[in-house]
Amino acid sequence: xxxxxxxxxxxxxGRADDRDGLTLDQLHxxxxxxxxxxxxxxxxxxxxxxxxxxxxxxxxxxxGDARGDAFWLRPGRPLKARWLDxxxxxxxxxxxxxxxxxxxxxxxxVLTGTPQAEIAGPIRRWGRQVRRSRTLPWLLTGVxxxxxxxxxxxxxxxxxxxxLYRWVDSLADPKTSVASPDVADGTPWAVDVLPSxxxxxxxxxxxxxxxxxxxxxxxLTVREAHHG
Amino acid sequence: MVETTAWGVxxxxxxxGLFAVGAAAFDATLAARAAGVTAPxxxxxxxxxxxxxLLVQQRRRTLAADTLLxxxxxxxxxxxxxxxxLVTPLGHWAVGDLSAGVVxxxxxxxxxxxxxxLAGWGANSTFSLVGGYRFVAQGLAYELPHMFVLTTAALGAxxxxxxxxxxxxxxxxxxxxxxxxxxxYLLSVLAMAFSGxxxxxxxxxxxGGVLAELSxxxxxxxxxxxxxxxxxxxxxxxxxxxxxxxxxLLPDWLWTLxxxxxxxxxxxxxGRRVPTIRMERFEEISWMVLIPATLLQALFVSLVVI
Numbered sequence: 001x002x003x004x005x006x007x008x009x010x011x012x013x014g015r016a017d018d019r020d021g022l023t024l025d026q027l028h029x030x031x032x033x034x035x036x037x038x039x040x041x042x043x044x045x046x047x048x049x050x051x052x053x054x055x056x057x058x059x060x061x062x063x064g065d066a067r068g069d070a071f072w073l074r075p076g077r078p079l080k081a082r083w084l085d086x087x088x089x090x091x092x093x094x095x096x097x098x099x100x101x102x103x104x105x106x107x108x109x110v111l112t113g114t115p116q117a118e119i120a121g122p123i124r125r126w127g128r129q130v131r132r133s134r135t136l137p138w139l140l141t142g143v144x145x146x147x148x149x150x151x152x153x154x155x156x157x158x159x160x161x162x163x164l165y166r167w168v169d170s171l172a173d174p175k176t177s178v179a180s181p182d183v184a185d186g187t188p189w190a191v192d193v194l195p196s197x198x199x200x201x202x203x204x205x206x207x208x209x210x211x212x213x214x215x216x217x218x219x220l221t222v223r224e225a226h227h228g
Numbered sequence: 229m230v231e232t233t234a235w236g237v238x239x240x241x242x243x244x245g246l247f248a249v250g251a252a253a254f255d256a257t258l259a260a261r262a263a264g265v266t267a268p269x270x271x272x273x274x275x276x277x278x279x280x281x282l283l284v285q286q287r288r289r290t291l292a293a294d295t296l297l298x299x300x301x302x303x304x305x306x307x308x309x310x311x312x313x314l315v316t317p318l319g320h321w322a323v324g325d326l327s328a329g330v331v332x333x334x335x336x337x338x339x340x341x342x343x344x345x346l347a348g349w350g351a352n353s354t355f356s357l358v359g360g361y362r363f364v365a366q367g368l369a370y371e372l373p374h375m376f377v378l379t380t381a382a383l384g385a386x387x388x389x390x391x392x393x394x395x396x397x398x399x400x401x402x403x404x405x406x407x408x409x410x411x412x413y414l415l416s417v418l419a420m421a422f423s424g425x426x427x428x429x430x431x432x433x434x435x436g437g438v439l440a441e442l443s444x445x446x447x448x449x450x451x452x453x454x455x456x457x458x459x460x461x462x463x464x465x466x467x468x469x470x471x472x473x474x475x476x477l478l479p480d481w482l483w484t485l486x487x488x489x490x491x492x493x494x495x496x497x498x499g500r501r502v503p504t505i506r507m508e509r510f511e512e513i514s515w516m517v518l519i520p521a522t523l524l525q526a527l528f529v530s531l532v533v534i
Contacts, residue, residue, distance in 0.1 A: 095504025
């Protein structure tokens, strides 16, 4: 190390073989634990070569210290609001700021108890706009495709686009209104599969993949509180 | 006929600046409307407020930054964006009536390429650099179709002089018989000013990319350069495809301003309606669709001219 050139006191990037067997610079870039539109506490430690994530290690910080109080499990937190929240995050990261802003506004209206009759129309209009977009399928198809196994939670099957469409369609369903605890079952599973879904993908899709899995790190603390 | 004016040198930056502020205000208003803000007038002033904030903000530093290149990036972008409009006529006046005006415009806008890359490189930060190389990749996608459509307009007039291109549209605007070239031109203007949906170089998934570490005056100059570049691109659409200052009743300079404002507003509005197009997807559509389409358009125009 002594003879090595240091840029501002920081050692230069190391090298490793990439997927084609070429020796390339390898950069260690952590994503999280605090980013806008990112599950709080989630850390993905990536090894990047160029734009490709060669390796990803996932960790959730602060589970032990949490009080086991999940925002979306408190009374008066309708499932509709949670799906609008998840859609808003995914749309914002996909770069569709206006559709995301509408979703956030509707989410807040649901949370503050706007009557169903008043809000159903705007939600339907927003859903139609999202489903009508022809760019969105082109951008999200195949992004964050999860393995199709019996253990895969039904709510998370498919790719980012199928998950977004699932949220949008459930929002149009009048039967969806109250939170049920089983919605969160996806989070521990998603945290487990996340490294394998991220590895080999481009950095450009990493944030989309994470947002599309609707990770709720609060749910992990609830589990922790219950189990031990 | 286009006459060159010396005082235009002073007027040009003012007009571009007013258009840039107007475009940013329109953009902020649209964003506020989507978010359900009830005071649109206050939203329209948001860009000016944040500009004032940036003026007094202290610069952030990064470790081992290439300070000279990093700071230069914003200035280069702004100057290139203003210079690109040197050959754009306002009615029958232009600051410069170069015999290769179209090439000048193209050259200035390629200088902006370098500026964005420098801004990404200079900060010595991963996300800035990612933004920088995203823009270089974006350049590979939009630059060739962009040059082909500029060539197509020049072919239609048989000249690279912007005044001749305007004169050639006396009977029929180029937009009518070169619609593909016009559409691709507008797309490439959005891409070269890295505004939505081609804003992957500055997108939120990498903390603002090229903009991630830019702060204070440097950020203000860079953002101003970006808006002026969008204005310059929109303004050039008028002499290239929309008959320049031609129009009934109003004087020609006013027609130029009206058409520029309409093109600019359409670009800002359309840019907000589509999610960000990632590089690998843009590359695909550019090489598989845009380049063949613009080449066919150029072939069609050549055949008509012969």
